[in-house]
Amino acid sequence: MAADYIDTYYRRSLVANQPYPVLARDVAVDVAVVGGGLAGLSTALECARRGLKVALLERHRIAWGASGRNGGFVTAGYATGLETIRRRVNAADADALYRLSMEGVEMVRDNISALDIKGVDPTPGILRVIRYDGGDGIKAYRDEMARRFGEEMRYLAREEVQALTASPVYHQGLYEESGFHFHPLNYALGLAAEIARLGGIVAEGTPVIGIESIGGKHIAQVPGARVTARHIVHCGGGYTDGLERRLRRAYLPIATYVLLTEKLGPLLKEAIRTEAAIADDRRAGDYYRVVDGDRILWGGRITTRVADPADLATLLRRQMVGTYPQLGEVKVDLAWSGLMSYARHLMPQxxxxxxxxxxxxxxxxxxxxxxxxxxxxxxQAISGEGDRIRLYEPFGLDWAGGHIGRAAAQLTYWAYQAMDAWRERHNGR
Incomplete structure (x- = not known):
């Protein structure tokens, strides 16, 4: 029996919530995908579109983990910056990797349109703001991204930022017209429906408990059945178990937190006057957007703890009110968390x-x-179409450090918080 979705804004606003059946019979496919988050969904859909027979195997529900619980921001880039990427690869490959990330944005946009996915509500615009006086720096960044990649970002002086976000902590900002925000869980279920329409198997409540390779084929064992495949793709995230040790040791499970406010009515416009999603440039900064007309969905903070803190809603609310004091009386309707998987190099593996x-x-x-x-x-690699996958080879399965790595990651985050606070105190906050 599949574990149902936890209580989130996305769970409450699902357009359809019809479960997919448990896989209870032996099947043979070209590609078996382990994990029904957005990576697994994208892989299975891209394979199915190429005429390959696929089986998508999910332990819980489709997009049950962080894929269906996140902030819903769709923008180019990676969790680490271009300059960090260029320390591992040459300039041409770094630029090629960034262009792949831009292509990913367009893929999501195209899927929403082509599949007519209901309840996704894509809303244009991402506003990136800074909490210190740094206009010259973000202008230079804007110009570089326009020159290298043709990305259009509009610079906003403090007065323009204040007109959109009435927060005393914000200075300048960049408005990304190419980015958008949306309902990730409805999107994920739209992808699953298309995989099924193309003849793929979508199975929920179907954990893969073992894999063996025999005679050039791979067999994924699930409770009471076997999936024989020419290819198996591991697409687990922060909830990955020990099925493939090389993957389990190469990531850190990092928790991020999100809250949903009560309905704000006219009070909303005293704080936020834009439909764009908003994020700051802190290392683990705040990110938020308006949903359901007049609620705020606010995300922030990261920890290496797996269990939610008892005062999760209070911690997040404190950050929101610290940014918008005028929201001091606002109540939190709901708060939740999700585990993400991070590599030490902060790039996808x-x-x-x-x-x-x-x-x-x-x-x-x-x-x-x-x-x-x-x-x-x-x-593309499975079907022999191309080898763009090679661009990710330098960002391999580095050991994440286990418990020591988790402790180091938490200490690093706290150090980044201290550096952010120092910068804001000394640069005009």
Whole structure:
């Protein structure tokens, strides 16, 4: 029996919630995909579109984990910056990787339109704001991205930012017209429906409990059945178990937190006067947007703890009110968390484990576009269409450090918070 979705805004606003059946019979396919989050959905859909017979195997429900619980931001880029990427690869490959991330944005946009997915509500615009006086720096960044990639971002002076976000902490900003925000769980279920329409098997409540390779084929064992496939693609995220040790040791489970306010009515316009989603440039900054007409969906904070803190709603609300004091009396309707998978290098881990065994994991912090393009490059590699997957080879399955790595990640986050606070105190906050 599949574990149902936890209580989130997305769960409450599902257009359709018809479960897919447990796989209870032996099947043979070209590609078996382990994990029904956005990476697995994208991989299965891209394979099915190429005429391959696919089976998508999910332990719980489709997009049960972070794929169906996140902020819903769709923008280009990765969880780490271009300059960090260029420390591992040459300039041409770094630029090619960024263009792949841009392609991922367009893939999501195209899927919403082509499949006419209901309840996704794509809303244009991402507003990136800074909490210190740094206009010259973000102007330079805008110009560089326009020159290298043709990305159009509009610079907003403090007065323009204040007109859109009446917060005393914000200075300048960049408005990304190419980005948008949406309902990720309805989107995920739209992809699943298309996989099924194309003849693919979509199975919920179907954990893969073992994999063996015999005579050039791979057999995924699920409770009471076997899936024989030419290719198996591991697409787990922050909830990945020990099925493939090389993957489990290569990521850190990082928790992120989200709240949903009560309905604000006219009070909303005293704080937020834009339909764009908003995010700051802190290392683990705040990100938020208006949903349901006059509620705020607010995300922020990361920890390496698996269990939710007892005061989760209070912690998030404190950040929101610290940004918008005028919301001091606003009540929290709901708060939740999700586990993301992060590699030490903060890039997705996309590649081949062995002959016929592939992986697409590690999308923490920037997964909406990168899961999409991951599915495409894996499908292209499987079908022999191209080798763009090679661009991700330098970002391999580095050991994440286990418990020591989790402790180091938490300490690093706290250090980043201190650096952000220092910068804001000394640069005009």
């Amino acid at each position: 996309i590649g081949r484990l062995d002959a016929g065994l592939w992986h697409a994991t590690g999308f923490g912090g920037h997964g909406m576009n990168t899961t999409a393009i991951a599915g495409r490059v894996v499908a």
